Amino acid sequence: NAGVMQNPRHLVRRRGQEARLRCSPMKGHSHVYWYRQLPEEGLKFMVYLQKENIIDESGMPKERFSAEFPKEGPSILRIQQVVRGDSAAYFCASSPNRTSGLRTDTQYFGPGTRLTVL
Amino acid sequence: GDSVTQMEGPVTLSEEAFLTINCTYTATGYPSLFWYVQYPGEGLQLLLKATKADDKGSNKGFEATYRKETTSFHLEKGSVQVSDSAVYFCALSDSAGGFKTIFGAGTRLFVKA
Numbered sequence: 001n002a003g004v005m006q007n008p009r010h011l012v013r014r015r016g017q018e019a020r021l022r023c024s025p026m027k028g029h030s031h032v033y034w035y036r037q038l039p040e041e042g043l044k045f046m047v048y049l050q051k052e053n054i055i056d057e058s059g060m061p062k063e064r065f066s067a068e069f070p071k072e073g074p075s076i077l078r079i080q081q082v083v084r085g086d087s088a089a090y091f092c093a094s095s096p097n098r099t100s101g102l103r104t105d106t107q108y109f110g111p112g113t114r115l116t117v118l
Numbered sequence: 119g120d121s122v123t124q125m126e127g128p129v130t131l132s133e134e135a136f137l138t139i140n141c142t143y144t145a146t147g148y149p150s151l152f153w154y155v156q157y158p159g160e161g162l163q164l165l166l167k168a169t170k171a172d173d174k175g176s177n178k179g180f181e182a183t184y185r186k187e188t189t190s191f192h193l194e195k196g197s198v199q200v201s202d203s204a205v206y207f208c209a210l211s212d213s214a215g216g217f218k219t220i221f222g223a224g225t226r227l228f229v230k231a
Binding site for chain 1 (some may be wrong): 150152154160161162163164167207211218219220221222223224
């Protein structure tokens, strides 16, 4: 069973460009979470999605950031018009479908995408 | 809101020393508690977890006990190795918070040979 996949692992963008980060959850997982880790800091929650639904986006900046988890394909975190302050590691996590009977409070993390804005 | 506070690092120990990393939490519901480890340049790996009061999570020689009375989940290991050098994150997940995970700031551990 493959783990959570994220790509790209490293992404370099110039100020004003767009960044697209992809996350494929573990097989059988229908809950996806995005977190941001600034250098030398802990992870901060950004958004929680299920297929085709945003459940909690309380940690998302109000502008330039958006997330989706379509019926088919990976979850996408999109950052428009990037600025230097967006440079960080972005981690995706997934947890099981609740109907599987498994606890959904354990999240399994991907390797992260390290975004550098020049 | 929910929060996690863990001891500041870095923590520097010699090989075979005893490790304690303190973690306390505040939560509105009945959270599950976790320790994650992050090796340099890598993502987070779940180290251990506990889902209810007095549960003890353990893995790879690390242990932590869920103490509801002191709202704590301290991480311990009896004899650390150089390969344990990493950043350790205490975290909680609360159903009242929609299962998003709240992380502490992390504690960097250096183990010297």
